[in-house]
């Protein structure tokens with residue numbers, strides 16, 4: 001224990017803000033969208049960096065079906081003619097924003113198409129928004145829907161527009177969400193200027209992420225489907241515009257008054273339409289198989305078949321300073337510091353593997369392809385996956401994690417200093433929790449805590465970054481973390497080095513702090529005799545969710561028996577978890593035989609995999625985790641017990657029975673594995689000491 005503490009102390013002194021800054025300067029030196037040669041150059045550079053730190057590193061190339069915009073055109077045709085799809089305006093003093101290589105505003109995986117139609121404003125374009133429209137007697141059928149960004153994943157907005165038979169969809173950034181109504185716009189402040197465009201994918205990643213044509217298999221594999229058969233590809237043309245273009249369209253809308261909550265930040269009363277605005281949209285997308293370059297960096301340990309994994313993507317919509325460069329810059333410092341420890345004579349116990357993924361932005365492609373290609377080895381070896389994506393946009397620590405690691409995440413942050421307060425990251429996190437309002441990272445944010453003495457809140461893992469294939473598909477226990485703050489330049493040309501230097505993290509102190517948190521997590525997992533999973537906590541979370549479902553199901557006649565089976569299985573799991581934890585306490589009190597410990601650890605890391613259903617969730621078989629998945633219509637947020645919960649929501653009794661059965665079986669498998677752990681732990685424990693009478 002003392003040796004471990006010293007090692008951690010030594011580690012914490014190593015990450016340097018100045019080096020993180022240099023890393024970010026390099027990573028943001030040119031636009032580097034997935035599928036371009038610039039993305040390849042970033043991968044080559046990362047590979048070199050990891051090698052220089054003493055890691056073994058290689059580039060793995062996949063190919064995936066990926067569009068680039070060839071022509072993006074939008075004009076107002078009624079009540080007057082006006083060209084829209086205006087570009088982002090260059091900002092004086094920030095030369096990057098004038099870079100002609102920045103891609104036009106487009107939504108990846110929109111089909112090509114040309115539409116002239118009247119426009120209907122659909123607020124955020126959520127399920128409930130279409131209900132409101134129906135009550136106003138407004139239909140989007142054959143019209144161009146215009147939705148503001150926020151409250152959900154943009155692909156779900158596209159799916160709902162398609163389901164409501166819109167002819168096309170326009171997405172825009174309303175100033176009330178991340179522009180001047182939120183705070184000063186860039187370059188006066190960190191929020192989105194009127195010409196700022198949010199690029200982004202509209203692929204239906206809630207069905208499956210990765211290469212649209214090779215789901216469940218490696219890209220460039222044999223059984224590719226034709227693009228028209230790819231279920232995750234949207235069917236209606238969709239494009240993003242800035243607030244200044246949206247203003248022209250929305251100001252000309254008439255028709256029904258919208259509810260007060262639909263009013264955005266533009267200076268006129270919003271109407272639903274249709275009329276008088278009519279718009280002409282033309283999109284020509286260049287779809288091709290394009291190369292993806294993942295970087296896998298490895299620091300070998302004594303136990304080479306136990307992997308502690310960390311990762312982030314490296315592709316960006318434009319320069320990607322916050323998204324994803326900040327996380328990558330920090331992770332490089334983590335790796336360099338670990339390399340320094342090795343130079344100083346340390347030998348990692350487990351093997352540390354760092355992934356730098358390409359193609360996250362269009363649809364988690366690089367990580368998904370790698371996980372699909374290496375699933376068996378990954379499931380046999382990986383004990384954890386730690387993700388950081390939009391790593392630094394401010395000072396507020398935020399994290400999501402599998403329930404078995406939530407308390408452990410809190411513990412780690414108690415031993416890292418917060419740069420602003422000089423106290424611990426945990427103390428600052430407890431203080432700030434609930435203030436964070438970002439949703440674009442795909443992390444479900446917890447509501448403000450009712451009482452300040454409660455533990456700092458962690459979210460459940462939803463969708464929106466590269467932990468998804470690890471957790472939802474392969475069942476690797478995962479964590480996602482960042483320091484977040486006011487960030488209105490998401491997916492725009494303005495998310496560049498200058499923005500970070502002015503607003504996100506001027507001294508790069510939080511980049512260094514992130515490097516320390518990531519490294520402390522890696523070290524603790526690496527050095528642990530017995531892996532730090534808390535299954536009683538997981539079982540409590542499962543029991544809570546089972547109770548909630550039972551309450552909801554009480555109103556549905558035939559749901560009772562199925563939900564009772566889930567509750568019973570949850571209770572069995574809780575009992576097994578508590579017996580295993582008890583047996584493990586005896587083990588950790590004394591030195592354990594190494595072979596026995598390895599066996600126990602393999603089982604401990606494998607409980608999450610026991611929660612996978614081989615056939616996956618109803619209607620989306622790629623998603624295997626029975627306890628967590630992104631909701632089919634919930635955007636980035638996690639749905640707990642998704643198969644059962646969604647069937648219950650639809651009142652679909654047959655699916656509910658099947659999904660409840662699969663869930664109960666998964667819980668039983670997890671319980672059996674915990675029983676196995678309890679048995680192994682009892683065998684490994686030094687014969688119980690005789691307690692004096």
Ligand SMILES: [Zn+2]
Pocket residue numbers: 313323324360389390
């Ligand atoms: Zn990202």
